[in-house]
Amino acid sequence: MSPNLERMIRQERPASYRSSPFFADGRAMRIPPPKTVSADSPRLPPTVREGLAEGRYLDRIPLTINQALLERGHDRFDIYCAACHGLIGNGDSPVADHMTLRRPPSLLSSEVRSYPPGRIYRAVYQGYGLMPSYAHELSVEERWAVVAYVQALELSQRVPIDALPRVLRQRIHETLP
Template sequence: MRCLLLIPVAWVLTGCSVDFQGWGGMKQQPKALPYRESAFFADERAMRQPPVGTVPRDRRGKDRFLLTGKDAPDGGYVDSIPLTVTRELVESGGRSFDIYCATCHGVLGDGVSQVAKNMGLREPPSLVDMPPYPDGYYYDVITQGFGLMPAYAEKLTPEQRWAVVAYVRALQESQRARLEDVPPEARPQLEKGGPP
């Protein structure tokens, strides 16, 4: 008797295409593929624009400066990082920089790397010698890409991109620093050649 009860259960679980009150058509559902025609809509397009005011889930509750690096009224770049800059933020930016940026821009951000030497079209610029661009500019370049540099929006979250900007700023300061800029208690270590 138990075997007879298990047969219908096994039959349903195998995915048989018998129509149980409309369930059988699940294998044969119509769908719209991107960039294809669709007779369902009046304009015969399958792809639809999101409704006005739609906010992607990953952007809910986040500041537009954090997401774009731009000032909304005039479209200019924001001057400062919209996160609290801490040692942890800069160090995490350094890890991301080492993975994604240092191969072309060099470990010191000076544009000296083996990849840069082998680039035929144009070597990547030195980030240390860049003009004084606002922080939002660096964020936008990381997000959108620039020239031969690809966009990293899919690889780095907005917070990680801002962390890379913080690390680039730290690189710029470290390469331009003089011994007089170092706190007096850290100078003996530098003069010995060790880490501060």
């Protein structure tokens, strides 16, 4: 290894969230200067980026929900969430079978269904308990797309027949005993 690289690896440096005598306020980490713009979709309002309005979870998805958003959410969900929560979100997955400490919950349970969308967004954005954050893998729009897709999964498992379009209702009556 070159001596320069060696010096960089072994340099003195404070650890995140620890104290450091280097700065006057004794903190190792710096507060961003005023008017700093977030690198996380800076054009979107903070409520959309944070999933919170006045400290409360957003109670609706703040983006326009259309076919494209749902398809993006479906694609991202299958890649980033299904491994643990299962392809239909019911918590049934080979990974879940091995996570004995805390099993990834079903996202179709009445508890999770009662969550405001902002709470699901926050779980993806910040992580939740043993679940890591997916903020680096998913942009703000993609996180909301995943939330929309989770809602679609919830609906797909318990939509009242009367709420379906007539063609589908007819098909159900023809196929179900």
